[in-house]
Amino acid sequence: MYTCRVFSFMKWWFYMKSDISGFPEFLPHEQIAFQNMTSIIRYYFELYGFIPMDTAAVERVHTLLAKGNDSEIYGLYRLADIDAVKKNLGLRFDLTVPFARYVSSNYGQMTFPHKRYQIAPVWRGERAQHGRYRQFYQCDIDVIADGELSQRYDAEVVLLFAEILLHIGVKNFHTKINNRKILSGFLKSIIHADQITDALRIIDKIDKITPEEFTSALRTLSITDAQISNITNFLQSEEDDNEQIINRLKKMEVNEEFSLGVDELYSLIMLLRSFGLNEKHFKISMRLARGLNYYTGVVFETVLNDAPEIGSIAGGGRYDNLTETICNKKFPGVGGTIGISRLVPMLIEKNILNTDKHSTADVLVTVQDPNCMDSYINIANVLRQNKIKTEIYLQNKSLSSQLNYANKKGMCYAIIANEDELLRDCIIVRNLKDKTQVTGNISHLISHIMKTISEHDFLDL
Amino acid sequence: MYTCRVFSFMKWWFYMKSDISGFPEFLPHEQIAFQNMTSIIRYYFELYGFIPMDTAAVERVHTLLAKGNDSEIYGLYRLADIDAVKKNLGLRFDLTVPFARYVSSNYGQMTFPHKRYQIAPVWRGERAQHGRYRQFYQCDIDVIADGELSQRYDAEVVLLFAEILLHIGVKNFHTKINNRKILSGFLKSIIHADQITDALRIIDKIDKITPEEFTSALRTLSITDAQISNITNFLQSEEDDNEQIINRLKKMEVNEEFSLGVDELYSLIMLLRSFGLNEKHFKISMRLARGLNYYTGVVFETVLNDAPEIGSIAGGGRYDNLTETICNKKFPGVGGTIGISRLVPMLIEKNILNTDKHSTADVLVTVQDPNCMDSYINIANVLRQNKIKTEIYLQNKSLSSQLNYANKKGMCYAIIANEDELLRDCIIVRNLKDKTQVTGNISHLISHIMKTISEHDFLDL
Numbered sequence: 001m002y003t004c005r006v007f008s009f010m011k012w013w014f015y016m017k018s019d020i021s022g023f024p025e026f027l028p029h030e031q032i033a034f035q036n037m038t039s040i041i042r043y044y045f046e047l048y049g050f051i052p053m054d055t056a057a058v059e060r061v062h063t064l065l066a067k068g069n070d071s072e073i074y075g076l077y078r079l080a081d082i083d084a085v086k087k088n089l090g091l092r093f094d095l096t097v098p099f100a101r102y103v104s105s106n107y108g109q110m111t112f113p114h115k116r117y118q119i120a121p122v123w124r125g126e127r128a129q130h131g132r133y134r135q136f137y138q139c140d141i142d143v144i145a146d147g148e149l150s151q152r153y154d155a156e157v158v159l160l161f162a163e164i165l166l167h168i169g170v171k172n173f174h175t176k177i178n179n180r181k182i183l184s185g186f187l188k189s190i191i192h193a194d195q196i197t198d199a200l201r202i203i204d205k206i207d208k209i210t211p212e213e214f215t216s217a218l219r220t221l222s223i224t225d226a227q228i229s230n231i232t233n234f235l236q237s238e239e240d241d242n243e244q245i246i247n248r249l250k251k252m253e254v255n256e257e258f259s260l261g262v263d264e265l266y267s268l269i270m271l272l273r274s275f276g277l278n279e280k281h282f283k284i285s286m287r288l289a290r291g292l293n294y295y296t297g298v299v300f301e302t303v304l305n306d307a308p309e310i311g312s313i314a315g316g317g318r319y320d321n322l323t324e325t326i327c328n329k330k331f332p333g334v335g336g337t338i339g340i341s342r343l344v345p346m347l348i349e350k351n352i353l354n355t356d357k358h359s360t361a362d363v364l365v366t367v368q369d370p371n372c373m374d375s376y377i378n379i380a381n382v383l384r385q386n387k388i389k390t391e392i393y394l395q396n397k398s399l400s401s402q403l404n405y406a407n408k409k410g411m412c413y414a415i416i417a418n419e420d421e422l423l424r425d426c427i428i429v430r431n432l433k434d435k436t437q438v439t440g441n442i443s444h445l446i447s448h449i450m451k452t453i454s455e456h457d458f459l460d461l
Numbered sequence: 462m463y464t465c466r467v468f469s470f471m472k473w474w475f476y477m478k479s480d481i482s483g484f485p486e487f488l489p490h491e492q493i494a495f496q497n498m499t500s501i502i503r504y505y506f507e508l509y510g511f512i513p514m515d516t517a518a519v520e521r522v523h524t525l526l527a528k529g530n531d532s533e534i535y536g537l538y539r540l541a542d543i544d545a546v547k548k549n550l551g552l553r554f555d556l557t558v559p560f561a562r563y564v565s566s567n568y569g570q571m572t573f574p575h576k577r578y579q580i581a582p583v584w585r586g587e588r589a590q591h592g593r594y595r596q597f598y599q600c601d602i603d604v605i606a607d608g609e610l611s612q613r614y615d616a617e618v619v620l621l622f623a624e625i626l627l628h629i630g631v632k633n634f635h636t637k638i639n640n641r642k643i644l645s646g647f648l649k650s651i652i653h654a655d656q657i658t659d660a661l662r663i664i665d666k667i668d669k670i671t672p673e674e675f676t677s678a679l680r681t682l683s684i685t686d687a688q689i690s691n692i693t694n695f696l697q698s699e700e701d702d703n704e705q706i707i708n709r710l711k712k713m714e715v716n717e718e719f720s721l722g723v724d725e726l727y728s729l730i731m732l733l734r735s736f737g738l739n740e741k742h743f744k745i746s747m748r749l750a751r752g753l754n755y756y757t758g759v760v761f762e763t764v765l766n767d768a769p770e771i772g773s774i775a776g777g778g779r780y781d782n783l784t785e786t787i788c789n790k791k792f793p794g795v796g797g798t799i800g801i802s803r804l805v806p807m808l809i810e811k812n813i814l815n816t817d818k819h820s821t822a823d824v825l826v827t828v829q830d831p832n833c834m835d836s837y838i839n840i841a842n843v844l845r846q847n848k849i850k851t852e853i854y855l856q857n858k859s860l861s862s863q864l865n866y867a868n869k870k871g872m873c874y875a876i877i878a879n880e881d882e883l884l885r886d887c888i889i890v891r892n893l894k895d896k897t898q899v900t901g902n903i904s905h906l907i908s909h910i911m912k913t914i915s916e917h918d919f920l921d922l
Binding site (some may be wrong): 020023024025026027028031032034035045046047048049050051052053054055056057058059060061065070071072073074075076077078079080082084085087089090091102106109110111113114116121123125134135145148149150152156215271273275276358359360363364373374377381384387388390391392394395396405408409 | 481484485486487488489492493495496506507508509510511512514515516517518519520521526531532533534535536537538539540541543546548550551552563567570571572574575576577582584586595598609611613614617693696732735736737814819820821822825834835838843845848850851852853855857866869870875901
């Protein structure tokens with residue numbers, strides 16, 4: 001079972017055609033599916049009042065290095081200047097650093113709380129292997145405030161990602177939630193404050209390494225075996241439900257930070273229930289740390305119940321001090337990202353995303369008598385005015401080639417008419433799915449097509 | 462008048478906030494307008510059956526150099542590798558070269574004619590001045606065939622761009638059209654074949670330089686004054702209408718290439734009329750050459766009648782041999798691009814694009830009694846299920862702060878209710894535009910909001 005999953009996982013990775021390794025590209029029908037997916041995500045983001053943002057792909061190197069690593073950041077130079085390359089400009093490696101930089105430049109002209117989304121590629125100069133892309137898309141949302149930011153937004157972010165997954169048809173997932181204050185409060189009661197950042201980084205890997213590796217990694221921080229056993233005990237995976245875990249945490253007397261974290265976690269749980277999220281979709285886990293060091297409160301990560309091997313497909317958390325390093329001013333925020341470049345090939349593989357359509361058009365107007373071009377154009381125009389995506393076949397080819405084209409492209413209807421028929425105000429409408437056809441009056445049949453197609457919604461996958 | 466135009470033009474250029482010169486970014490309300498614009502363009506592209514394409518931003522340097530210039534192409538290196546930079550990967554400088562490369566990799570899995578669009582940024586390492594951006598968006602469409610490609614697609618591309626401009630509210634424009642075969646046929650009858658590419662490049666600049674500069678530029682190619690006078694005469698700007706120009710061209714006996722070009726131009730005119738494009742929106746101009754050397758037939762460029770100083774806002778043409786240099790196989794094509802990064806700031810400046818909205822949400826559900834959060838969430842959910850973009854205000858702020866937020870964001874309605882009102886199934890709906898408000902039953906008022914807002918369409922600017 002496990003090997004089968006791994007094999008299937010490898011297939012997803014290599015699913016996409018790519019000319020340069022690590023820079024994946026979709027075939028046309030996959031790109032249509034990918035775009036349907038981003039349209040739905042965009043729709044949901046906007047439905048909750050998040051507004052679009054589009055920062056430049058290029059940042060100053062010193063901004064990037066404030067949070068990134070020079071071995072994975074791409075710098076830019078003009079080819080003609082290869083003999084005197086300067087570390088000046090580079091490509092963004094995530095959407096959070098540019099967001100913080102943008103806020104620092106523009107906050108005087110923004111209204112807070114500011115809810116933004118950005119769906120855009122990022123670049124990381126890693127070796128392309130084991131599912132690491134060098135260009136991939138992130139779908140980020142963030143809410144930031146100038147002053148306090150209510151914890152209710154933490155719940156909204158978690159909820160919104162769940163809503164999107166449910167809409168897409170990914171039913172079998174859960175979001176692990178935790179609070180950084182609980183982890184760091186607990187660790188402070190056991191180890192030295194200096195060791196905490198490194199310890200959190202090791203805890204973040206707990207489910208990817210063996211217990212022995214976990215222990216020896218903590219030992220390298222000069223943490224004693226007694227302390228390690230204490231930590232391991234606290235982090236053990238558990239079968240208890242959210243209520244039982246919260247009750248146990250509430251009873252522990254560790255320190256103020258720990259208790260504050262427990263209160264925040266409890267509020268989040270209560271809010272997620274208010275927001276109507278089914279309890280099976282969120283699960284408290286003390287083992288969730290998240291790798292980035294800027295998180296200060298809630299952290300979350302969404303995994304697929306039947307494909308845990310692909311890792312998290314979404315994640316995020318609360319960061320109260322992130323912008324400070326970039327703009328000397330605190331804008332507390334909460335945000336998250338959906339890893340769409342990883343998710344979409346998997347959804348295509350599992351037939352959750354439909355890739356039957358090789359065209360955006362639903363209707364092909366065939367051309368039998370080029371002299372009647374005006375009539376064919378009129379028919380297409382009426383359909384288009386009624387929002388039916390319609391292509392006119394403009395090549396000089398036989399009717400059967402034209403119908404073959406419409407079939408290959410996965411269209412729904414072909415409209416067929418020769419000069420005689422057009423003179424009698426008559427067309428043939430062929431249903432390309434069930435291979436039936438009807439002949440009749442133009443405006444009557446156009447209405448029929450319009451009615452059938454407009455019943456489909458772009459939100460239906 | 463002219464200085465005033467130039468001033469206004471400079472304002473557009475510097476309209477956008479930018480952290481690094483040449484990498485413009487919009488403020489939130491401008492970004493909403495920009496995105497409305499790209500949504501409309503995308504909608505029209507798909508309405509005509511063009512399918513989305515998204516190539517990687519990164520190409521191999523040798524692919525880029527096949528058509529580009531090393532002084533404007535950005536190469537990539539990993540910051541850590543600065544001491545050993547290799548000319549390996551670079552950023553695309555247009556969307557046509559990546560398209561040709563994509564087709565060469567994937568044509569076995571594509572259906573022809575292939576109609577694609579791509580809306581994406583490109584990068585050019587120029588000095589940022591006089592309206593040259595280093596990152597800007599292109600909105601490209603192309604149709605390519607495996608074999609012959611009907612000239613009717615040339616007309617479709619020209620028409621589609623005009624349709625989009627008309628929809629956006631840009632009424633006062635015209636598309637200059639010409640055919641490369643006419644120009645090159647004519648030049649072959651006068652000068653040596655070797656001189657033609659350079660001569661076309663000079664002709665492309667004819668409206669940007671003085672007649673004296675034009676003459677001396679041609680002299681550098683060793684073209685005699687008699688030949689220059691002949692060329693200048695042929696290219697003189699004219700008041701004649703399309704019919705008169707075609708008739709004059711038809712009467713000229715130059716050579717076979719010239720006549721073929723005239724026939725193609727005439728077919729294009731006839732097709733544009735069939736397609737229903739008003740004659741005032743297209744105008745034959747012998748002075749239009751287009752800079753790129755890969756055009757082989759129709760060329761076109763769209764300019765605004767009352768802002769010619771910003772240059773062309775769209776342009777393109779027919780290229781029968783382009784892909785050959787990249788993939789050793791001919792895929793004749795026709796395509797064009799809309800320069801949206803140049804167009805949008807201008808449309809904002811002229812109030813053609815509406816920037817009143819600082820949020821995507823139309824409705825704000827205010828929160829007066831946090832204990833009633835479930836009710837507020839229910840109200841928002843009903844609106845969202847009916848596709849009304851709705852934000853719940855989740856900060857702990859006074860009602861007047863919340864209404865102030867909704868006003869600043871340009872929302873249409875605020876929903877107000879305290880615990881008593883909610884217990885009586887009652888809400889207040891405040892119309893933020895006309896400052897009226899009504900109190901009434903929840904479901905009754907929600908239906909009212911839904912009716913008012915769904916009458917607006919995303920296609921209404």
